[in-house]
Each structure stands twice: as C-alpha cells, then as structure tokens.
Amino acid sequence: MGASILEVGRTGVSPIAAAQRMVARDLRLAFRKRGQLVQPLAFFAIVTTLFPLAVSPELSRLRDVAPGVIWVAALLSSLLGLEFLFRDDAHDGTLEQHALSGQSLGWLLFAKTVAHWLVTGVPLALMAPCAGLALGVPLASIGGIVASVALGSVTLSMIGAIGAALTLGVRRSGALLSLLTLPLSMPVLIFGARATELAVKGLGFAPPLYLLAALAVLGVTLAPLAAAVAVRISLE
Amino acid sequence: MAWTWFHRLGSPPHVYAIARRLTPWFGWAAAVAIVAGLYGGLLLAPPDYQQGDDFRIIYVHAPSAWMSLMVYTTMAVSAAVGLIWRMKVAHAFAASCAPIGASFTFAALVTGSLWGERMWGTYWEWDPRLTSELILLFLYLGYMGLRSAVGDIQRADRASAVLAVVGIVNVPIIHYSVLWWNSLHQAPSVMQLGRPTMPAAMLVPLLIMLLGFTLLFVALLLVRVRAEILDRERAASWVAEAVAS
C-alpha cells in the first residue's frame, strides 16, 4: 500500500491512471474497515424502521410517505461517513503529497469522492428499494427508486466533499458539517423525492430524474474544484 | 495610474480611515430615509382595498427580505475578491456581512409569518419564498459556524470565503427548486407582491424604506469592517495611532 500512495500522484502518470489508482486504493482501505462501511447502511435501515413505528403500521399510509422517508434517511446516512472522507489522509500527510504531486488536486479529490460514492451511494441505492418494499411501495417502482437514489447520491457525495474539505481543520466537525452541507443538498432532496414519488405512483419519473442528472453534472464539474481550494487552505 | 484606487482599497489603514469618515453620513442618511419611509408607509399610504391596514407589514418585511439577499450577494462578492486577489480587507468586509444578513433574514421570516397568519390563516406556510428564506438563514448560520470553528483568522477567512462562493452558486438553484417543488404541491399563493398596479402612495414609501435599509447596511458594514480590520492588523504600526484617540 505504501508504494501505491506515492505512485497515485507521481508526475508522468497519466491523470486517468492516477485516478484509477486512487479509487482502487481508497476502495481497498474502505474494505479493510468493514465496520465503518456497514454503519451508514445500518443507520439507513434503522431510520426507515422508525417511521412505521412512529406513523402507523398501515401500508396504505406508509406508501404515501415512503419516498420522503427513503430520501431523508438516505440524506442523513450519506452524512455519516463524510467526516472521514479526507480526514485520515490529512492526518498522515497523504493529502499533502497529493497536493504536491503535480496531478490536479481537484481531479484526485474527484477520484476520492467517486470511491466514497461507490462505497456509500451505491449500497444505499441498492438498499433503498428494500426499505421501499417494507414501506409498501409496489415492486414495479424499484427501478425508479434505484435510479433516483444512485443519481442523487452522486451530488450528495460531491457537496459532501466540499463540506469535508472545509471542515478539515476543525475538531469534532460532525454537526458543523451537517449545517454546511444540508442546506446545499435541498435541491437533491426535492427532485429525488419527487422522482421516487412518481415512480411509486407508477407515473413517468423522467423529468425530475433529468434535473437530478443536471445537478449531478454540476456537482461533478464544480465541486472538486471548490474542494481542492478548501483542501489547500487547510494545508497552509 | 487608473488602478491606484483599487490598490488603495486593499490598504487596511486607508479603508479604516475612509470607513470612519463615511459612517456618520450613511448612518444619518439611513435614519432620515427610514423615518420618512415609516411616516409615508404608516400615515400617508392608504389602506389596501383587499387587505386593509395589514398590508403595511410590507414596509418592514420587503426591506428585510431585500437585505437578506443583497447582504448575501455582497458577502459572496467580497469573499470571491478576497480569495482571488488575496485581499485582507475584502475578507474583512465578507466577515462583517454575515451577522447583519442573518439578523435581517430572521426579521424577514418572522414578519413574513405574521403576515402569513393574516393572509393564509397560519403562521407558517411552505410558501417558496419563505422556504428559500429559511434555507438562506441556514446558509448564513453555516457560514458563521464555520468561521467560529476555524481558530486561525486567515484560514477562517479563506475557508468561509469558499463556502460563501459555493453558496451563491447554489442560491438560485435552491430558489428555483423550491419554487418548482411548491408548484407541484399546491396552487400559487394568494400573495402577489409583484403587483404592478401598486399606487404611488404605497410604492414610494416602500422604495424609500428599501433605500433606508440599504444605507443602514452600509453604515453597519463600515463600523463592523473597522473592527475586523483591527483584528487582522495585529502587528501594524498604524493601529496604535488609529486607536489612540
């Protein structure tokens, strides 16, 4: 692993190769700490379990709130691992190596964020339909739920990367991180929940999905740049 | 030569002196405009034919709402200037904006919900304007939270500046998403602020109030920015002279 850290950002390595190595390295590190990997998913499952207990066990009533429940739970669980997105690398100096490597820091952070999305966003998207079925949504809506959560969580990860980079120098940053990222995530919540709702009702959910895609494109292009500026500030 | 004014704007002692000299002018102009606006709004303007005297809340609600957005824009622009040209003074301006903006956003929310209670029969309606305003308040709180969490003032300046710039990119997105979200759920609200048929007797006091609040913002900003400049100029020799009196 030691070698791969140094090679990730070596000059002379093509950007694509650097990003691939970064993703592979972060995935390997993530799978070493399985506990941390499972925590957001367990949290998601628990939060969705709370709603039937609090609202009503009747599936007909739960079906109406299911899209909102799924999305609020997904939004909150995506916050959980965020604090550690750049933290370990900042502590052991790896992040500084990335900044000095000659590769674009924004590009490397983008790769890191993609790796983060692969271990948080994708499992959430796969779990969301299970939660949905438990809340009484029809089987036919599964595709729409998976698509909307997968697409929305890209943007959530990108916004989260900015927040994580900004709070790098802050101790116990969890609450602050939520305060920074949640207001920025509201458009994702709105369109994501809308797409899920339409899918549950069996209607065409393409329009809100397109808007989610637009937000994802915006996040993917701009957020890593902002995160890179923020990381450089914290390294100063 | 033409750029000397720009460089002077970046010089803390110069800005400190200018701010000190200009504060009373803006302060008193704001006081005159606000008193005139209140007189016009409360006494001269006729009651609205539909809403009666209740519409007079507009004379404090609209200026507060205007402040919330205008102050955020000012904050983001000075933050961007500070980031790009590494101007300490610009960061001082950005930092001074946040508490002012947050407090007027709060005022806009409360006056809006008081108005809403009359118009809609409930204190809180998930009206797109009120919802966006609430999110704007969260953005201000996040900005101030980040500033107070980062100990070092230079790093707090730059980190919060990134947040302000990211926020300004998001403000229109948030606004339109809330607007669309709302239109999916309910018919447009009965409130029509942008009604072009507002008679002059109602409109003129409103414009005067908007002007008064803006002048007040400038005066508050000039006072706060002096404090922020002093905090940033710890080692400078001109400070001793400036605070001697």
Added chain:
Amino acid sequence: MSGFFEMGGYAAYVWPSYGLTLVVIVLNILGARRLLAKSREAARQRCAMRSER
C-alpha cells in the same frame, strides 16, 4: 389617533412586525458598536504591551 394604533383591527400583526424589525435594527447598531469598541480595546492593549517591551 386611536384608529392609527388599531391598524384597522390588525394591530396584533402590524405592530409586532414593526417592533421586531426595530429590535433587529437596534441590536445591529448596538452589536456593531460593541464589536468595534471591543476590537479597539484589544488593539490598544496590544499596542501598550508592545511599547512596554
């Protein structure tokens, strides 16, 4: 004159709005002045300490 204060029956909504806005304005003015006074005092103490050394 009493009609003015009754605001056509909406006094309960109009006056709290004006009152709250007034409070926000006053607190802003006081807050800005106090902030400046505090920063000036801190700067003055720093200067005094430096000249002693």
